[in-house]
Amino acid sequence: MYDFQAPYDSTLTFAENDLFVVLKRNNKDHEWVHVIKLNGENGYAPANYLTVADCTKTQEIKHIDDILVRIASRRTVSRDQAAVVENLKESREKLAKELEDLAAKQMYDLTSLVRQNTKCTFRQAQGAILETLKYFQENVLPIPDGIDRILNTDTEKIPMEVRHCGVDSQHLDRLVGAIMEFASDQETDVSEETWNEMLNLITHADPALLISALERHDCALILQLVHRLQAETSWRKRKPILAILFHALQLLPTFVNVAINSVLPSELARDIQTTCTVQDTNKDRVYWSIRVLTVTLCCREPLSFAQQNELGENLVELLVNLLENESVSIATTDERDDECLTITTAAMHLILALYRQFNIVSLENNPVLLCLARRSMCDSLVEKIILLYNREDDPIKQYVGDDDNATDAVSNLMFGLFSGAETAKLFYTADLDVLLDVILRRLADYGPGDKRRSDALQLYYAIQRVKSPEYKKLDFAKCLKAISEESARLGSPSKAMQQDHHKILQIYHEFPDFLDMV
Numbered sequence: 001m002y003d004f005q006a007p008y009d010s011t012l013t014f015a016e017n018d019l020f021v022v023l024k025r026n027n028k029d030h031e032w033v034h035v036i037k038l039n040g041e042n043g044y045a046p047a048n049y050l051t052v053a054d055c056t057k058t059q060e061i062k063h064i065d066d067i068l069v070r071i072a073s074r075r076t077v078s079r080d081q082a083a084v085v086e087n088l089k090e091s092r093e094k095l096a097k098e099l100e101d102l103a104a105k106q107m108y109d110l111t112s113l114v115r116q117n118t119k120c121t122f123r124q125a126q127g128a129i130l131e132t133l134k135y136f137q138e139n140v141l142p143i144p145d146g147i148d149r150i151l152n153t154d155t156e157k158i159p160m161e162v163r164h165c166g167v168d169s170q171h172l173d174r175l176v177g178a179i180m181e182f183a184s185d186q187e188t189d190v191s192e193e194t195w196n197e198m199l200n201l202i203t204h205a206d207p208a209l210l211i212s213a214l215e216r217h218d219c220a221l222i223l224q225l226v227h228r229l230q231a232e233t234s235w236r237k238r239k240p241i242l243a244i245l246f247h248a249l250q251l252l253p254t255f256v257n258v259a260i261n262s263v264l265p266s267e268l269a270r271d272i273q274t275t276c277t278v279q280d281t282n283k284d285r286v287y288w289s290i291r292v293l294t295v296t297l298c299c300r301e302p303l304s305f306a307q308q309n310e311l312g313e314n315l316v317e318l319l320v321n322l323l324e325n326e327s328v329s330i331a332t333t334d335e336r337d338d339e340c341l342t343i344t345t346a347a348m349h350l351i352l353a354l355y356r357q358f359n360i361v362s363l364e365n366n367p368v369l370l371c372l373a374r375r376s377m378c379d380s381l382v383e384k385i386i387l388l389y390n391r392e393d394d395p396i397k398q399y400v401g402d403d404d405n406a407t408d409a410v411s412n413l414m415f416g417l418f419s420g421a422e423t424a425k426l427f428y429t430a431d432l433d434v435l436l437d438v439i440l441r442r443l444a445d446y447g448p449g450d451k452r453r454s455d456a457l458q459l460y461y462a463i464q465r466v467k468s469p470e471y472k473k474l475d476f477a478k479c480l481k482a483i484s485e486e487s488a489r490l491g492s493p494s495k496a497m498q499q500d501h502h503k504i505l506q507i508y509h510e511f512p513d514f515l516d517m518v
Contacts, residue, residue, distance in 0.1 A: 002016055002049050003015050003016050004045065004046065004049050006043065008044075010043055010044055011032075011043050011044045011045065012035065012037070012041060012042070012043030012044060012045050014037065014045065018037060019037075019038055019053060019063065020035035020036060020037055020038075020045065020050070021035065021036050021038075021060070021063055021064055021067060021088065021091070022034070022035055023035060023036055023042065023084060023087050023088075023091075031046060031047050031048070032044040032045070032046060032047065033045055033046075033047050033050060035050075036067060036084060036088070037067075038063055038066060038067060038070075039070060040067055040070040040071050040074075042081075042084050057095050057098060057099050057102075058099070060095055061092055061095050061096065061099075064088050064091060064092045064095075065092070067088060068085065068088055068089075068092075071084070071085055099149060100149070100153075101159065101162070102149075103146070103149035103150050103152070103153045104153050104157075104158045104159065104162055105158075105162045105165075106146070106150055107126075107129070107150050107153045107155065107158065108158050108162050108163060108166060108206075109166070110129050110150075111125045111126045111129055111206075112125075112166045112167060112168060112206075114128060114129060115168075115204060115205070116167065116168075119204075120204070121203065121204045122168075122204060122205055122206045122207065123207070126155055130151065133147050133150060133151050134151065137151060158208075160208070160212060163206055163208060163209050163212075164209075164212075166206075166209075168201065168205045168206060168209060169209055171197075171201060172201055172205065172209060172210070172213050173213075175194060175197055175198045175201065176213055176216075176221060178190060178194050179194065179198065179221065179224060179225070179228070180220065180221065180224055190228065190237070192234075192236055192237050192240070195237055195240035195241060195244070196240050198240070198244055199240045199243050199244050199247075202243075202244050202247045202248055203243075203247055207251055210248070210251055211251050211252055214248055214251065214252070214255060215252075215254070219254065219255060219258045222245075222248065222249075222255050222258050222259060222262075223258065223262060225241060225244060225245055225248070226245070226259065226262045226263060226264045226267070228241055229241045229242065229245070229264070229267065230263060230267050235282065235284075235285055238285070239284065239285070239288060242288040242289065242291075242292050243288065245259070245264075245292050246288070246291055246292045246295060249292070249295045249296060250295060250398075250399060253299060253401065256295065256296060256298065256299040256301075256399075257299055257301050259296045260296050260297070260299055260301045260303065261301065261304075264292075264296055265293060265296055265297070265303065265307050265310070265311060266306070266307055266310045266311075268289045268292055268293040268296070269293065269310050269311045269315050270310065271285070271289045272286055272289045272290060272293070272315065272318065273314065273315060273318055275289070276318055276322070283343055286322075286343065287341075287343050287346055290319075290343070290346045290347060290349075290350050291341075291346055291349075293350060293353075294346070294349050294350045294353045294396065294399065295399050297350075297353040297354060297356070297357040298353055298356070298357075298396050298399035298400045299400075300360065302357070302360045302361045303357060303358075303361065308358070308361060311354065311357075311367075312367045313367045313370055313371045315354070315367075316351065316354060316367050316368050316371040316372075317371050319347045319350055319351055319354075320347075320351070320371060320372065320375070320378065320381060322343065322344065322347045323344050323347045323348060323351070323380050323381055323384070324378065324379070324380045324381070344380065344384075345384070345395075348381070348384045348385075348388075348395075349395045349396055351368060351381070351413075352395065352396050352409040352410065352413055353396050353399075353409070354367070354368055355368040355369075355409070355412065355413050355416060356396070356400075356409050356412060359412065359416075366416060368413070368416070369416050369417070369419070369420070369423055372417070372422075372423050372426065373420070373422035373423050375426065377426065378426045381426070382426055382427055382428075382431050383431075385410060385413060385414065385417075386431060386434055386435050386438070388410045389410050389411070389414060389435065389438055390434075390438045392408075392452065393410070394408035394409050394410055395409075396409050397409070407451070407455050408455075411455045411459065414459050414462075415458065415459060415462055418459065418462040418463050418465075418466055418467070419462060419466075420466065421466050424463075424466040424467055427467075432463070432467060432469055432471070433469075433471050435463075436460075436463070436469060436471050436472060436476075437472070439456045439459060439460050439463075440472060440475055440476060440479065442456035443456055443457065443460070443476075443479045443480075443483070444479055448483075448486050448494065448496060448497045448500065449494050449496040449497065450496075451496075453483075453500065454496060454499060454500055454503075457483075457500055457503050457504070458503060460476065460507075461503055461506060461507055464507065464510070464511055465510070468511075473514075473517065474517055476514075477514045477517040480504050480507065480508075480514060483500055483501070483504060484501055484504045484505075486501075
């Protein structure tokens, strides 16, 4: 504000309009402030001679950087100056953190704004904003520093306190409160409008915000949704509850573990079987029950003994009949169901999930195989599973989670189907030829260590044991020989290569004619 001539050694002489960075106030005398000039000189200045300059945090950081450069250029740095440097670095870190938090808040506010004014999900809105800002960054000059900071924001690390300040958080708290109120007051009903609002949030809002709400009080909301589904008879209310559960369970594996240990699997199995036995079947109801049950079964938690009985052969029989007899039509037109599967495809997914789940309990007496073994034909199931295998499409992987070392659900069911003659007979010669073509392609296309090749090799071995097909046997013999000679060509074999070679030795031992063909 004014010129000042230093009266003491520790004070600083300065002129009007000089800029300083504040280091700290004198603890004993609040009339003096420890400051440093942009040229690197530091000392005390009277507080009544100073005022706060109109300066952005970015400019403050630049001033600090300039001062640090000046100090570093000096030949020697005293102990006092070293303390000043540490002080400046702390101030810089604090300012940088404030800018980072501001960018995170701006990114979150922008995403929420786009989401609330469009039909985009939170992640879609986030992607749209980032692409728009990148366009500005690349094509519009000059670009404000703020845009760079927003673009560099790690959206996964936006603080929860920022997320909880948004409109969606307030909306979610209100809806959760209304739903949980039913738990304490049995006379309180949850309106259809509330369920639909909750469904809109669960499909569009910030996943981190949703997870935070669902995790509260040991996942009480998940259990309350299950309880409400069990009590609700109206399909108009039951449908949004099912859809909410379907999307909620995919947010975190913990939620699936909670669901499978509740009455949900039994409730859904009973509902599917009951609904399918009435004359005018509500296909939409069957569809959503199938989809939620599929997600619920896709975890590492085994079903209880009682649940195994309720989800056993009777349910599998019903699903197979649905698969074989149902006309292929879209089961739902709900815009919030991105996949919009046919009811037969949904049934196929549930069969895969059931087979996987019962394999967790025991590798023997799987209800899926027991049911299929009693059938003389199963054309639709065979057609669908060959198609999935050919496309390398594991439809339940998105629910199970990524594990590159795990065999996919389709291959697992294939292994089961060719584990005995009763189920292998479902594959006619034409079906088997198509499947063998796919296996041969996998053996030829994928290299050592690839799980898909190892699984294809295991499947071919299983097929040979129960069907002994002659189709393209010479081509298979050449493939087996090429794989068995890999170690000589590539050097020390990996564990995966050793397993493949061991499987080939088993084939040669049981079917020695392969050795005579090449």
